Amino acid sequence: KYGPLEYQSISVKLSEVETQQIDWLWQRRIPLGKITLLDGDPGVGKSLLALTIAACVSTGRPMPDSTFGWQGGVILITPEDSPEDTIKPRMEAVGCDPSQVHLLNTAITYDTKTQDVYERPFSLSQDLKDLEMGIIRNHAILVVIDPLMAVLGRNIDSSRDQDVREVLTPLAQIAERTGCAILIIRHLNKGNSANSLYRGAGSIGITAAARVALLVAHDPADEQKRVFATIKNNLSKVATNLTFQIVENERGVPYIQWLGENHHTTSTLLRPGTHLSFERQEILKALKDASGPLDTKEISEHTGLKYASLRIKLKRMQDAGEIVRLYRGKYTSPNHPSMTDKSMVMNGDTNETSATSATKSTNYLPSSEK
Numbered sequence: 001k002y003g004p005l006e007y008q009s010i011s012v013k014l015s016e017v018e019t020q021q022i023d024w025l026w027q028r029r030i031p032l033g034k035i036t037l038l039d040g041d042p043g044v045g046k047s048l049l050a051l052t053i054a055a056c057v058s059t060g061r062p063m064p065d066s067t068f069g070w071q072g073g074v075i076l077i078t079p080e081d082s083p084e085d086t087i088k089p090r091m092e093a094v095g096c097d098p099s100q101v102h103l104l105n106t107a108i109t110y111d112t113k114t115q116d117v118y119e120r121p122f123s124l125s126q127d128l129k130d131l132e133m134g135i136i137r138n139h140a141i142l143v144v145i146d147p148l149m150a151v152l153g154r155n156i157d158s159s160r161d162q163d164v165r166e167v168l169t170p171l172a173q174i175a176e177r178t179g180c181a182i183l184i185i186r187h188l189n190k191g192n193s194a195n196s197l198y199r200g201a202g203s204i205g206i207t208a209a210a211r212v213a214l215l216v217a218h219d220p221a222d223e224q225k226r227v228f229a230t231i232k233n234n235l236s237k238v239a240t241n242l243t244f245q246i247v248e249n250e251r252g253v254p255y256i257q258w259l260g261e262n263h264h265t266t267s268t269l270l271r272p273g274t275h276l277s278f279e280r281q282e283i284l285k286a287l288k289d290a291s292g293p294l295d296t297k298e299i300s301e302h303t304g305l306k307y308a309s310l311r312i313k314l315k316r317m318q319d320a321g322e323i324v325r326l327y328r329g330k331y332t333s334p335n336h337p338s339m340t341d342k343s344m345v346m347n348g349d350t351n352e353t354s355a356t357s358a359t360k361s362t363n364y365l366p367s368s369e370k
Contacts, residue, residue: 026069030212214229217229243261
């Protein structure tokens, strides 16, 4: 039984609360003093994007969409990437100020029994006090944690809501006290839900702890491009999606090239079967570039795909409505100019058209090869 001095709740009158405006490290994308999530599949460019943002903060230059950029210290907690061959070259490629970037991947432990001092990997469950001191000491306005699961701690079950909140709640309080933006990177799970809020690995409590959740995904129309989208924003209007692609400099170091706005919905980005494979892209390109329909052999010649497997892929693409079969194995894209020629439209179940035999025997090749 608790006495009156051993347990007491604390309440605050709303009238005593001072109203504050939300400040943004990146307008409508990354708030200061809050946790922001950045989700995406492995290899899609999440880490590279986070380093790009960190470089902007280190120098104070505008963000990639040309909105205002804050200048300040950056703390990187990135235990899976080498500082020497990955972190520093990538940040130098986008013009960072290395004197403003601080790495926090290890912590020091003192063994009271043996009086030994040793290093161990940084852990959110054990080292939040050190993180807060580092934020204050280095005047940091951005902390990047990449990836979350690597630094939660040995005894933290990422799938248990209670375990996750025991770590992320005090982390959110640190962000609030210091005014620092904390950007957490997380992989997607292997589910097939089109609802992006439920695709992040671990407990839904991770998403709940973040005020803003961002997503990087392949562009459904072009796998070489990425879409940077907002999937949750509790603080403001959702920002417009952006498109980027990953290119390399003369030393082979990857960096992000921004390509403007993108209007794909978030549900489309993660819908199973949305992303076009490289082979499908090659087929669509060959059909688009051709002056008229192509048969399977011609498509094989222009794409380099094997004839046997190509026939199966063409049938699947036809069933999915991605391409159109006109007659006797001739294919084209749905919006191709040749579709306006009524003589090319299929005639019932016979796969015949009203075209003359001379028209049927025409060999359509890409205009570049005529």
